[in-house]
Amino acid sequence: MPQTLLGFDFGRLRIGVAAGNTVTRTAEALAIVDAEPLAQRWKAIAALVEQWRPDVLVVGRPAVPEDDDAAGTDDAQAPGAAREGSARQGAGAARSASNVRETAARCERFARQLSGRFRLPVELVDESGSSLEAEAVLAARGRRGADDAEAAAIILRQYLSHC
Numbered sequence: 001m002p003q004t005l006l007g008f009d010f011g012r013l014r015i016g017v018a019a020g021n022t023v024t025r026t027a028e029a030l031a032i033v034d035a036e037p038l039a040q041r042w043k044a045i046a047a048l049v050e051q052w053r054p055d056v057l058v059v060g061r062p063a064v065p066e067d068d069d070a071a072g073t074d075d076a077q078a079p080g081a082a083r084e085g086s087a088r089q090g091a092g093a094a095r096s097a098s099n100v101r102e103t104a105a106r107c108e109r110f111a112r113q114l115s116g117r118f119r120l121p122v123e124l125v126d127e128s129g130s131s132l133e134a135e136a137v138l139a140a141r142g143r144r145g146a147d148d149a150e151a152a153a154i155i156l157r158q159y160l161s162h163c
Contacts, residue, residue: 003055006048007156009127009148010059010110011035016148017045019052020156022163027156029149042117049118057114060127060155061107065097125159127151 002023009016013035020027033044108124115122 004052005056005058005156005159006030006052006054007058007125007152007159008060008110008114009151009155010107011148012106014148015041015045015110016150016152017048018149018153018156019054020153020160022160025157025160027153027160029153032148045114046117049120054120057111057118057120057122058156058159059107059111059114059122059124060152061111061124062100062104063126063128064101064104123159125155127155 002021005020005022005027007018007020007027009018015033015035016029017031017033018027018029031044031048033041033048035041107127111122111124114120
């Protein structure tokens, strides 16, 4: 059965939105919604849901590192300065993993809010690399600027390729 989808690239400042469908398996960038203030965010998203009447909502979420120790290194055999550099790299990787987990949690919360507000199923999709790919797509088109909506389209295309 054909389905219409709305995809979201959730960010702290902006939310990219894209529309797609399961018949053509295509997705197009639609809009960029300001994440704050909340009332305006939800009003803008509600207008898009009303306009497109999606069957499913798709939210990009970063892949979460499974193991905190995986980011570290084996410092036991590293001599002096190398050990210090490795410790710094391990601390940076731990901070990075923590940031990814925080971002993933925010994306999951946004997905729950979408589901609750619009009573629609929400699918989470690994968004890894979508912003970089969106930048490349826009650069190839000779465009610069906000890539959030294009990132949402990439997330939606990824979902469509697996359903």
